[in-house]
Amino acid sequence: MNTPLISIKNLAAGYGTNHVLKDISFEVFHGEIFMVVGESGCGKSTLLKNMIGLHRPMHGEIRFRNKNICDFFENDQLYEIQRFFGVSYQQNALFTSMNTLENVCFPLKELTDLSLDAVKKTAEMKLDLVGLGNCGQLYPSQLSGGMQKRAAIARAMVMEPEILFLDEPSAGLDPSSAAELDHLILILSRKLGITFIIVSHDLESIFEIADRMLLLDKETGKIETSGKPASLKAKGSKKVKDFLNRSINKNVRSR
């Protein structure tokens, strides 16, 4: 039996008295593209922030390679775990004062002892991978929305993470840029074996690229359902089918 790369058990998460997520349990396996969906405010970003050790869970376990992330809060050792994670946040996190290449170089400069030359070469390779090989000298303001998302992915990948967490990667993109981004994620997954955990509103994207999805329910703070998108659409409860059909209709992409 395949062992999970990351497993969440009975997680409760939130902020002070706001208990957003309750009794959340699921597993993600190596090489999967796993999508977390649900209506705005249901706790998708909260789940992601707990998984990457940015917020401390209120209850439960998050195990990465069988180590409980919660234990690493005690002794300030979160980096031991976080170095395996690449993250692209919902609010685009490119530094506007740096050009694209400098943005991608940043984690390597901060976190490794690589020479400046090696840093630049590695960053250039990642920009090439996301189709921005010629754009290193451009500033974020000079990139299109889709290019900014790809640059953020290049930066999230620069430390060779095992899991890439992307929070709403296609938000604000036009349909063809969103489809290009889906294609990039598929290529990176299949060619490099990177595991993706993607928070998304974009149901079209789910049917294009997700191996499995998890739907959070805002009312209860629990998992409504999880599984393969196509089979959930065919066999899910009325609530699940309504969610998938409604969102697709609202968000049809031209091809």
Ligand SMILES: Nc1ncnc2c1ncn2[C@@H]1O[C@H](COP(=O)(O)OP(=O)(O)OP(=O)(O)O)[C@@H](O)[C@H]1O
């Ligand atoms: N830093 C914070 N402090 C306090 N409450 C927060 C914080 N971040 C989020 N919340 C609350 O947690 C709940 C879930 O928010 P979250 O951002 O996780 O939702 P989401 O599913 O990612 O929504 P969206 O699709 O709009 O991005 C909301 O009620 C929100 O107000």
Ligand SMILES: [Mg+2]
């Ligand atoms: Mg969010």
